[in-house]
Amino acid sequence: MTVMEQRGAYRPSPPPAWQPRTDPAPLLPDAEPYRVLGTEAAAKADPGLLRRLYAELVRGRRYNAQATALTKQGRLAVYPSSTGQEACEVAAALVLQDRDWLFPSYRDTLAAVARGLDPVEALTLLRGDWHTGYDPHEHRIAPLCTPLATQLPHAVGLAHAARLKGDDVVALAMVGDGGTSEGDFHEALNFAAVWQAPVVFLVQNNGFAISVPLAKQTAAPSLAHKAVGYGMPGRLVDGNDAAAVHEVLADAVRHARAGGGPTLVEAITYRVEAHTNADDATRYRGDAEVDAWRDHDPIKLLEHELTTRGLLDDAGIQAARDAAETMAADLRERMNQDPVLDPMDLFAHVYAEPTPQLLEQRAQLQAELEAEGETP
Amino acid sequence: MTTVAVKPATMAQALTRAMRDAMAADPTVHVMGEDVGTLGGVFRVTDGLAKEFGEDRVTDTPLAEAGILGTAVGMAMYGLRPVVEMQFDAFAYPAFEQLISHVARMRNRTRGTMPLPITVRVPYGGGIGGVEHHSDSSEAYYLATPGLHVVTPATVADAYGLLRAAIASDDPVVFLEPKRLYWSKDSWNPDEPQSVEPIGRAVVRRSGRSATLITYGPSVPVCLEAAEAARAEGWDLEVVDLRSLVPFDDETVCASVRRTGRAVVVHESGGFGGPGGEIAARVTERCFHHLEAPVLRVAGFDIPYPPPMLERHHLPGVDRILDAVGRLQWEAES
Numbered sequence: 001m002t003v004m005e006q007r008g009a010y011r012p013s014p015p016p017a018w019q020p021r022t023d024p025a026p027l028l029p030d031a032e033p034y035r036v037l038g039t040e041a042a043a044k045a046d047p048g049l050l051r052r053l054y055a056e057l058v059r060g061r062r063y064n065a066q067a068t069a070l071t072k073q074g075r076l077a078v079y080p081s082s083t084g085q086e087a088c089e090v091a092a093a094l095v096l097q098d099r100d101w102l103f104p105s106y107r108d109t110l111a112a113v114a115r116g117l118d119p120v121e122a123l124t125l126l127r128g129d130w131h132t133g134y135d136p137h138e139h140r141i142a143p144l145c146t147p148l149a150t151q152l153p154h155a156v157g158l159a160h161a162a163r164l165k166g167d168d169v170v171a172l173a174m175v176g177d178g179g180t181s182e183g184d185f186h187e188a189l190n191f192a193a194v195w196q197a198p199v200v201f202l203v204q205n206n207g208f209a210i211s212v213p214l215a216k217q218t219a220a221p222s223l224a225h226k227a228v229g230y231g232m233p234g235r236l237v238d239g240n241d242a243a244a245v246h247e248v249l250a251d252a253v254r255h256a257r258a259g260g261g262p263t264l265v266e267a268i269t270y271r272v273e274a275h276t277n278a279d280d281a282t283r284y285r286g287d288a289e290v291d292a293w294r295d296h297d298p299i300k301l302l303e304h305e306l307t308t309r310g311l312l313d314d315a316g317i318q319a320a321r322d323a324a325e326t327m328a329a330d331l332r333e334r335m336n337q338d339p340v341l342d343p344m345d346l347f348a349h350v351y352a353e354p355t356p357q358l359l360e361q362r363a364q365l366q367a368e369l370e371a372e373g374e375t376p
Numbered sequence: 377m378t379t380v381a382v383k384p385a386t387m388a389q390a391l392t393r394a395m396r397d398a399m400a401a402d403p404t405v406h407v408m409g410e411d412v413g414t415l416g417g418v419f420r421v422t423d424g425l426a427k428e429f430g431e432d433r434v435t436d437t438p439l440a441e442a443g444i445l446g447t448a449v450g451m452a453m454y455g456l457r458p459v460v461e462m463q464f465d466a467f468a469y470p471a472f473e474q475l476i477s478h479v480a481r482m483r484n485r486t487r488g489t490m491p492l493p494i495t496v497r498v499p500y501g502g503g504i505g506g507v508e509h510h511s512d513s514s515e516a517y518y519l520a521t522p523g524l525h526v527v528t529p530a531t532v533a534d535a536y537g538l539l540r541a542a543i544a545s546d547d548p549v550v551f552l553e554p555k556r557l558y559w560s561k562d563s564w565n566p567d568e569p570q571s572v573e574p575i576g577r578a579v580v581r582r583s584g585r586s587a588t589l590i591t592y593g594p595s596v597p598v599c600l601e602a603a604e605a606a607r608a609e610g611w612d613l614e615v616v617d618l619r620s621l622v623p624f625d626d627e628t629v630c631a632s633v634r635r636t637g638r639a640v641v642v643h644e645s646g647g648f649g650g651p652g653g654e655i656a657a658r659v660t661e662r663c664f665h666h667l668e669a670p671v672l673r674v675a676g677f678d679i680p681y682p683p684p685m686l687e688r689h690h691l692p693g694v695d696r697i698l699d700a701v702g703r704l705q706w707e708a709e710s
């Protein structure tokens with residue numbers, strides 16, 4: 001007797017208790033990245049918001065340029081520039097309420113600055129005088145996270161805790177395309193969906209993880225598709241279209257705040273500069289590709305939209321540039337002052353109460369510094 | 377100075393050469409990790425290998441350390457010899473589950489029927505001005521895990537010789553690369569056939585009679601410098617480079633300490649629960665009657681690795697070593 005003849009020995013379909021949880025169709029991202037600028041949708045966008053985004057983009061670009069210049073002068077140990085990605089950075093910051101939390105990765109200094117963090121404090125990690133140079137509670141910005149994707153479960157936990165406490169708080173967590181391969185990314189998405197946590201995941205797909213192109217990172221049709229498997233909606237957006245990124249993130253934040261659970265947003269953008277100043281991008285990509293993306297620049301796109309609609313004139317452009325210049329001059333001046341460091345700080349924040357061993361080591365360093373005549 | 381017939385090479389170049397020679401000699405050797413292909417690794421240690429051996433043998437993996445090491449386990453199960461690169465010390469931590477739960481104990485679990493010949497290359501340690509998570513000395517975690525070999529070269533020649541041995545080993549080897557020595561040069565001739573160093577043998581880098589500095593990896597050059605400086609104070613220091621933490625060469629270390637009667641262990645990682653505690657205990661157990669003073673340790677402070685602007689206060693330097701050497705006279709004084 002063959003297996004097929006063994007009637008009732010197996011079920012061609014699962015037993016009735018198994019039900020597909022959700023129809024995947026509404027969770028699936030659109031085939032094309034969502035766009036606002038240069039489309040009909042732009043007419044409906046709030047001109048005030050567009051002008052605000054524009055000013056922040058111009059300031060952000062200048063910030064990236066200034067920080068990059070500071071690495072060349074040795075003032076920063078390293079700076080991972082987000083030039084070309086400013087629309088994502090700025091939209092992520094502006095879409096949140098004060099009570100919400102931002103969970104940035106190491107490339108997202110600009111998002112932190114656009115959220116109101118002092119530009120110098122935002123650079124402490126990269127200058128190397130301390131790991132996190134700001135109080136995360138003050139602006140509700142978690143420490144810039146260097147290990148990839150590890151901040152994502154934190155965002156889920158925080159949002160979940162806020163919800164348990166009855167607070168109306170959303171967490172927005174940022175990660176790169178490479179970071180989506182880490183186990184922590186998958187675990188975070190799964191927890192968020194199971195708990196229906198008020199979290200928005202923003203993937204900035206800028207084409208590369210250092211040298212590795214997206215095709216070697218994933219075989220999925222898009223990173224936004226990954227959402228479906230966890231049971232949350234995936235949205236695909238043009239990451240250089242500030243209005244579109246803002247709108248998609250605003251939808252996701254509203255959805256989360258209303259108890260609708262998490263969303264995964266993939267923004268298609270490009271890292272115009274090298275990974276960091278230590279990287280040689282010519283090893284893995286050609287100028288033509290970079291130039292094509294420079295033509296699809298977030299500032300150019302928005303400026304064109306605003307000027308053709310008569311929402312911005314030369315004076316407005318100049319005003320944005322002047323404000324950016326003022327910020328850059330201030331940043332330059334303050335970063336050119338040597339930070340005042342106290343070596344005793346090494347022992348200051350390891351435990352709430354230093355262990356006897358640390359006190360011993362502290363005394364040892366103090367004695368060494370005194371012997372060297374280096375007493376702080 | 378006479379001109380030597382050998383070209384200076386960097387430790388990074390010697391490591392590359394070791395992988396290249398191993399791959400040429402054995403088609404089962406595969407290199408994998410983040411950015412190891414087209415870019416040649418962020419430290420360029422795998423430079424040129426992808427071009428020479430193709431993407432199937434030198435693979436840019438997705439960005440996932442647990443995945444990299446976990447798939448390496450499966451590849452090794454099927455007869456390959458994976459050489460895995462973890463980009464930086466602190467980014468190896470996501471792979472700890474695979475390392476500790478599987479890589480380290482597969483031979484043991486399977487009664488010897490499934491050994492895993494995997495080499496895990498980990499650039500480690502500070503002194504290069506790296507930002508947070510780029511300077512950890514993680515050797516204590518590895519050496520506390522039975523089933524792993526833990527190796528760390530301090531010279532260009534050893535980088536080559538030990539990496540060849542690691543790749544040839546039928547057991548998993550955590551190969552710790554002192555990243556601040558990547559660009560250090562030795563007179564090493566890459567065109568000569570190279571010696572393969574057996575894993576597990578320490579070497580006396582400098583002989584002396586008054587005390588032994590026991591050290592490894594990035595602290596070896598610091599100890600040699602300290603030994604030179606100590607001459608002015610009348611100390612003639614011996615420097616032992618362990619090269620391998622597991623297995624540990626009790627013989628070479630104890631022979632040295634028995635000769636000198638005094639020892640200081642020097643390493644960058646924290647002292648509490650660090651390798652120095654184990655080493656000091658072993659030396660004391662074996663050389664008690666020869667010791668003129670307790671075995672001292674000079675280690676990094678027991679703090680999370682500090683930001684680059686403060687790291688010089690944390691890293692054990694010549695002065696701290698000399699200070700410890702001075703304390704070895706305690707018995708004579710008391």
Ligand SMILES: Cc1ncc(C[n+]2csc(CCOP(=O)(O)OP(=O)(O)O)c2C)c(N)n1
Pocket residue numbers: 107146147148175176177178179180206208209210271275410439441463467470
């Ligand atoms: C766990 C972990 N592994 C490796 C690294 C080293 N590293 C830093 S950035 C980077 C590439 C990240 O690419 P992606 O996630 O796409 O972000 P992007 O740099 O493009 O913003 C890598 C591999 C790290 N920071 N953390």
